[in-house]
Amino acid sequence: MKDYFKEIKEAKVILRKKSKDYKKNFQKIEQFIKAEVNEIKHLKQNKQQIIPEISFKDLNTNNNSKVIDQIKRRGCVVIRDVFEDNQISQWNKDIEEYIEKNNYYEKQKEKAGLDNYFSNLKSGKPQIFGLYWSKTQVRIRQSNELDIVKKWINHLWKFKYSEYQVFDPAKELIYADRVRRREPGDSTLGLSPHCDAGSIERWIESNYQKIYDKIFSDQFENYDPFDAKFREKTDLIKSPAVSNTFRTFQGWTALTKQGPTDGTLQLIPIAKGMAYVLTRALLDDVPENELCGSLPARALSANNQYHKLLLEGLVSIPVMNPGDTVWWHPDIIHAVEDNHLGKGYSNVVYIGSMPLCEKNLDYAKKQANSFLKGESPPDFAAENYETNFIGRATLDDLTSLGKKQLALEDWK
Numbered sequence: 001m002k003d004y005f006k007e008i009k010e011a012k013v014i015l016r017k018k019s020k021d022y023k024k025n026f027q028k029i030e031q032f033i034k035a036e037v038n039e040i041k042h043l044k045q046n047k048q049q050i051i052p053e054i055s056f057k058d059l060n061t062n063n064n065s066k067v068i069d070q071i072k073r074r075g076c077v078v079i080r081d082v083f084e085d086n087q088i089s090q091w092n093k094d095i096e097e098y099i100e101k102n103n104y105y106e107k108q109k110e111k112a113g114l115d116n117y118f119s120n121l122k123s124g125k126p127q128i129f130g131l132y133w134s135k136t137q138v139r140i141r142q143s144n145e146l147d148i149v150k151k152w153i154n155h156l157w158k159f160k161y162s163e164y165q166v167f168d169p170a171k172e173l174i175y176a177d178r179v180r181r182r183e184p185g186d187s188t189l190g191l192s193p194h195c196d197a198g199s200i201e202r203w204i205e206s207n208y209q210k211i212y213d214k215i216f217s218d219q220f221e222n223y224d225p226f227d228a229k230f231r232e233k234t235d236l237i238k239s240p241a242v243s244n245t246f247r248t249f250q251g252w253t254a255l256t257k258q259g260p261t262d263g264t265l266q267l268i269p270i271a272k273g274m275a276y277v278l279t280r281a282l283l284d285d286v287p288e289n290e291l292c293g294s295l296p297a298r299a300l301s302a303n304n305q306y307h308k309l310l311l312e313g314l315v316s317i318p319v320m321n322p323g324d325t326v327w328w329h330p331d332i333i334h335a336v337e338d339n340h341l342g343k344g345y346s347n348v349v350y351i352g353s354m355p356l357c358e359k360n361l362d363y364a365k366k367q368a369n370s371f372l373k374g375e376s377p378p379d380f381a382a383e384n385y386e387t388n389f390i391g392r393a394t395l396d397d398l399t400s401l402g403k404k405q406l407a408l409e410d411w412k
């Protein structure tokens with residue numbers, strides 16, 4: 001095991017040196033965050049929209065500059081009515097049938113020896129399913145609708161440079177992820193505020209240091225979170241909890257209606273919020289070999305001890321209807337409400353955006369093997385539930401687009 005404590009200490013020396021005065025630099029960033037948080041609180045109090053929204057049918061019209069500015073500021077967006085209600089409701093039923101016909105619940109108990117694990121839940125049922133290759137998931141992933149959405153959100157990034165192009169925004173790959181079916185009354189699934197795609201790496205890893213250079217070197221106002229350069233090169237500490245791909249956005253598609261208090265997603269909708277976390281860790285009250293609670297091979301932590309101001313900006317996303325989608329930038333701190341107090345199942349399929357670049361293609365090629373065998377993808381625990389599942393998606397279910405997205409056919 002590497003000596004991460006030593007690496008953290010060394011990184012702090014390097015990062016502090018980038019600034020004329022790292023304390024003043026933090027204070028400047030703190031002022032910015034304060035203003036953002038105040039605005040979020042004000043909007044919340046007045047029940048005004050905080051997370052930018054756009055309707056699917058408006059994506060490629062010409063008057064979107066205002067909402068695009070908002071997305072770049074907030075680092076997230078809700079895209080409404082991507083799929084027809086009837087279609088989604090059918091897909092939701094299909095996946096339910098897939099789970100029941102294949103005795104998922106029984107198999108899960110056997111496999112993990114989890115008989116008592118969910119015992120604090122009335123039904124004892126899991127809320128997150130280690131399923132990746134149901135026809136529902138595959139159909140949504142390879143849909144023309146999501147192809148349009150992902151091209152649009154990928155274009156929010158700056159990806160072209162004189163030296164090279166970081167990714168191709170029009171060519172998507174699939175990052176196969178799981179399914180959430182959260183039942184009313186569930187209190188097992190809450191997630192505290194965190195960020196994926198690297199924890200201590202954001203300070204110690206050389207490409208992350210380049211990505212965040214402007215933040216550390218007193219040029220916070222010129223830092224652009226949507227500048228993709230070096231993001232496809234970061235090297236993350238290997239762990240089952242960490243995705244080692246470059247996703248331009250994490251996201252999910254709603255299969256059922258769900259709103260605040262239904263155990264839904266929460267976001268801190270400040271695209272530059274990471275700057276606060278990064279520079280806060282350099283202050284003198286943080287032990288020299290620590291980074292405000294962030295640990296290797298885990299999600300990046302946002303906590304009350306060090307990030308109280310930022311956490312005041314945490315808001316639940318608005319009511320999502322079946323067929324709506326939500327997307328958030330990889331630096332956006334997010335959480336899941338502890339309790340589902342609503343009456344219906346809140347079901348989603350996790351589908352983010354992973355455009356074509358070398359790093360993502362490498363992953364997609366390995367993942368293609370998992371698809372063909374029905375196994376769990378390389379980033380996830382090797383539960384391999386679906387190898388013998390009836391009704392699993394196979395090569396025959398893939399369109400030409402679907403094959404390209406799974407690296408089973410070359411992108412031309």
Ligand SMILES: [Fe+2]
Pocket residue numbers: 194195196334
């Ligand atoms: Fe997460």
